[in-house]
Amino acid sequence: MGKGRLEAFSDGVIAILITIMVLEVHVPQGGDLASLRPLLPTFLAYVMSFVYIGIYWNNHHHMFHVVERVGGSVLWANLHLLFWLSLVPFVTNWMGDHHADALPTAIYGGVLLMAAMAYTLLQNTILAHEGPDSMLARAVGHDWKGKLSLALYVAAIPLAFVNAWFADALYATVALIWLVPDRRIESRVNR
Amino acid sequence: MGKGRLEAFSDGVIAILITIMVLEVHVPQGGDLASLRPLLPTFLAYVMSFVYIGIYWNNHHHMFHVVERVGGSVLWANLHLLFWLSLVPFVTNWMGDHHADALPTAIYGGVLLMAAMAYTLLQNTILAHEGPDSMLARAVGHDWKGKLSLALYVAAIPLAFVNAWFADALYATVALIWLVPDRRIESRVNR
Amino acid sequence: MGKGRLEAFSDGVIAILITIMVLEVHVPQGGDLASLRPLLPTFLAYVMSFVYIGIYWNNHHHMFHVVERVGGSVLWANLHLLFWLSLVPFVTNWMGDHHADALPTAIYGGVLLMAAMAYTLLQNTILAHEGPDSMLARAVGHDWKGKLSLALYVAAIPLAFVNAWFADALYATVALIWLVPDRRIESRVNR
Amino acid sequence: MGKGRLEAFSDGVIAILITIMVLEVHVPQGGDLASLRPLLPTFLAYVMSFVYIGIYWNNHHHMFHVVERVGGSVLWANLHLLFWLSLVPFVTNWMGDHHADALPTAIYGGVLLMAAMAYTLLQNTILAHEGPDSMLARAVGHDWKGKLSLALYVAAIPLAFVNAWFADALYATVALIWLVPDRRIESRVNR
Numbered sequence: 184m185g186k187g188r189l190e191a192f193s194d195g196v197i198a199i200l201i202t203i204m205v206l207e208v209h210v211p212q213g214g215d216l217a218s219l220r221p222l223l224p225t226f227l228a229y230v231m232s233f234v235y236i237g238i239y240w241n242n243h244h245h246m247f248h249v250v251e252r253v254g255g256s257v258l259w260a261n262l263h264l265l266f267w268l269s270l271v272p273f274v275t276n277w278m279g280d281h282h283a284d285a286l287p288t289a290i291y292g293g294v295l296l297m298a299a300m301a302y303t304l305l306q307n308t309i310l311a312h313e314g315p316d317s318m319l320a321r322a323v324g325h326d327w328k329g330k331l332s333l334a335l336y337v338a339a340i341p342l343a344f345v346n347a348w349f350a351d352a353l354y355a356t357v358a359l360i361w362l363v364p365d366r367r368i369e370s371r372v373n374r
Numbered sequence: 375m376g377k378g379r380l381e382a383f384s385d386g387v388i389a390i391l392i393t394i395m396v397l398e399v400h401v402p403q404g405g406d407l408a409s410l411r412p413l414l415p416t417f418l419a420y421v422m423s424f425v426y427i428g429i430y431w432n433n434h435h436h437m438f439h440v441v442e443r444v445g446g447s448v449l450w451a452n453l454h455l456l457f458w459l460s461l462v463p464f465v466t467n468w469m470g471d472h473h474a475d476a477l478p479t480a481i482y483g484g485v486l487l488m489a490a491m492a493y494t495l496l497q498n499t500i501l502a503h504e505g506p507d508s509m510l511a512r513a514v515g516h517d518w519k520g521k522l523s524l525a526l527y528v529a530a531i532p533l534a535f536v537n538a539w540f541a542d543a544l545y546a547t548v549a550l551i552w553l554v555p556d557r558r559i560e561s562r563v564n565r
Numbered sequence: 566m567g568k569g570r571l572e573a574f575s576d577g578v579i580a581i582l583i584t585i586m587v588l589e590v591h592v593p594q595g596g597d598l599a600s601l602r603p604l605l606p607t608f609l610a611y612v613m614s615f616v617y618i619g620i621y622w623n624n625h626h627h628m629f630h631v632v633e634r635v636g637g638s639v640l641w642a643n644l645h646l647l648f649w650l651s652l653v654p655f656v657t658n659w660m661g662d663h664h665a666d667a668l669p670t671a672i673y674g675g676v677l678l679m680a681a682m683a684y685t686l687l688q689n690t691i692l693a694h695e696g697p698d699s700m701l702a703r704a705v706g707h708d709w710k711g712k713l714s715l716a717l718y719v720a721a722i723p724l725a726f727v728n729a730w731f732a733d734a735l736y737a738t739v740a741l742i743w744l745v746p747d748r749r750i751e752s753r754v755n756r
Numbered sequence: 757m758g759k760g761r762l763e764a765f766s767d768g769v770i771a772i773l774i775t776i777m778v779l780e781v782h783v784p785q786g787g788d789l790a791s792l793r794p795l796l797p798t799f800l801a802y803v804m805s806f807v808y809i810g811i812y813w814n815n816h817h818h819m820f821h822v823v824e825r826v827g828g829s830v831l832w833a834n835l836h837l838l839f840w841l842s843l844v845p846f847v848t849n850w851m852g853d854h855h856a857d858a859l860p861t862a863i864y865g866g867v868l869l870m871a872a873m874a875y876t877l878l879q880n881t882i883l884a885h886e887g888p889d890s891m892l893a894r895a896v897g898h899d900w901k902g903k904l905s906l907a908l909y910v911a912a913i914p915l916a917f918v919n920a921w922f923a924d925a926l927y928a929t930v931a932l933i934w935l936v937p938d939r940r941i942e943s944r945v946n947r
Contacts, residue, residue, distance in 0.1 A: 198768030284405030475596030
């Protein structure tokens with residue numbers, strides 16, 4: 184099976200997810216600054232989730248760039264990743280509305296954790312087919328970024344019950360880790 | 375006519391359908407576990423419909439993989455399938471809100487039944503053009519999965535009026551039948 | 566300029582339009598047949614608009630199939646068509662909610678008329694570039710379907726003020742005219 | 757990295773943005789002309805934003821037409837542009853609801869300004885890679901349209917606090933500047 188439609192379908196789902204989140208930043212009733220201020224937590228949650236979904240799209244793009252053909256198990260592992268990403272708008276809005284509460288912040292981290300595990304599963308499914316000497320295997324290497332992210336999510340979820348801001352800080356940290364350019368795959372491709 | 379745009383358009387519609395369903399999982403008013411609990415039936419209905427739409431995309435992907443060119447009748451048979459799939463978010467949310475009621479559960483099955491019949495019609499439209507010796511005809515074979523699914527939907531709809539859970543169990547059974555990897559087309563393609 | 570991105574962008578917009586209309590078929594409060602019945606006019610309006618948007622996608626697909634390259638004027642004529650189509654969900658829902666009122670029914674026809682004129686304009690913009698001996702020019706011919714549709718819309722709009730059902734019947738007639746397979750372009754391509 | 761997926765993802769996001777804005781033009785309660793009239797400002801704001809997003813898609817299309825390969829920095833500069841564009845539906849609806857108020861009108865201009873700066877940044881990121889003798893560099897030239905747009909936005913934002921219509925007039929002026937066909941890239945490609 185060619186990878187074209189898997190990429191197109193994933194692009195479609197991710198494009199919709201990154202866009203519909205903004206529908207939940209509800210237009211304020213008034214036209215002055217005071218009516219805009221309560222939107223700030225929701226807006227910040229939107230920015231963080233936009234960056235996260237952008238990171239997933241970016242990594243997805245890079246990973247499939249070095250894959251040629253995909254089988255049925257990759258299609259399902261990819262849908263599994265898209266399922267967890269599809270919950271991001273829900274948890275983003277819930278956390279935005281209740282940013283001081285522990286549970287929404289913890290569940291936001293739980294969805295990020297599940298998405299990260301789904302991404303790792305997808306990567307392993309592809310690697311099992313590509314083999315340890317493939318370009319992808321060498322590019323991924325020990326995948327310390329992936330492992331560190333999982334560890335930070337696992338730490339953040341209980342911390343949300345101590346103070347939601349601690350968890351938020353860890354979520355932002357993971358985003359920054361991935362925003363720093365990752366040249367692994369690009370440098371292997373030797374454009 | 376090439377199949378590229380039909381695939382791209384179908385990918386777009388299916389990607390939107392699988393994503394907008396989550397918009398109806400309304401963000402709860404409160405920030406605690408008690409306010410999350412009423413969402414459980416809606417969430418489970420969302421998961422089942424996500425899997426169903428994923429199965430349709432997967433099968434659609436496999437079917438068109440072995441088709442080269444499509445005529446006007448295939449375009450319309452495909453739009454007919456997309457029409458019934460487009461009703462899935464509506465019936466998912468209705469069933470999620472009224473999971474103990476017979477009618478929403480039965481109508482959910484009715485939409486699944488119509489979608490399955492539309493898929494069979496699309497398959498037959500393509501097969502009429504491809505011929506009985508085509509790769510698709512050999513891959514589809516007797517299509518026992520398709521026939522069994524239709525039979526289970528037909529059984530589930532009246533059962534919903536006995537007990538909605540009986541129907542739900544049958545819907546889940548059909549989903550599981552299709553989740554089990556179907557190697558028919560892939561094995562014929564001999565990657 | 567290649568036509569690939571124009572097709573992909575149009576597919577995206579049309580796929581979204583055909584799908585988001587269903588979001589306005591609001592999930593009923595109750596779980597019985599009585600709560601489903603008030604949705605019937607909205608549902609029928611949805612079906613008609615689904616067919617209309619399907620027809621536009623189908624014709625768009627066929628037209629661009631025989632075009633190789635597109636210039637800036639085609640990009641804008643295409644966006645102009647998409648603008649009028651983007652109003653279809655709004656007028657569909659308004660007509661569905663007020664199906665006995667003259668104005669929503671007339672404005673529904675007005676949007677269909679503007680979309681049809683925008684399609685004709687797009688076609689003429691392409692034909693001006695392709696020339697009178699092009700495959701598209703020969704396939705379009707005298708375009709009696711397009712001209713008849715415009716005439717029926719122009720007749721339907723004042724008729725809506727006599728009786729909304731007269732206008733609805735004409736809208737359905739135009740849809741049926743286009744649903745009948747149009748082999749003009751396909752037969753020229755000589756698959 | 758090939759540019760295909762970047763284009764497909766951007767097309768998806770832009771197609772969704774241009775389409776979901778119409779969801780906020782709420783269907784009126786009544787079926788007569790009086791209930792339609794309050795929608796006029798929202799509708800006009802929708803038309804202007806539709807044109808703006810159409811312009812961005814058009815320019816994006818032209819720019820990437822003459823680019824062959826893209827690196828990670830271009831992916832992120834592109835996502836940065838999409839982020840600001842994703843705020844257009846929100847500010848469009850807010851301005852439509854409060855068209856006489858200074859702040860929504862000023863913030864609408866602020867989002868347009870940020871999007872224009874993000875576009876310039878994306879263009880510069882690509883140019884840094886393509887070099888001063890590239891087809892894109894020659895097509896962009898001194899980019900007076902881009903610079904004039906930035907200047908007009910900067911002028912419009914404080915003017916919104918004098919009179920919202922002054923700012924609206926400048927936003928419309930910028931849109932008209934870009935609607936006038938820009939043959940720079942097309943003429944270089946020498947179709």
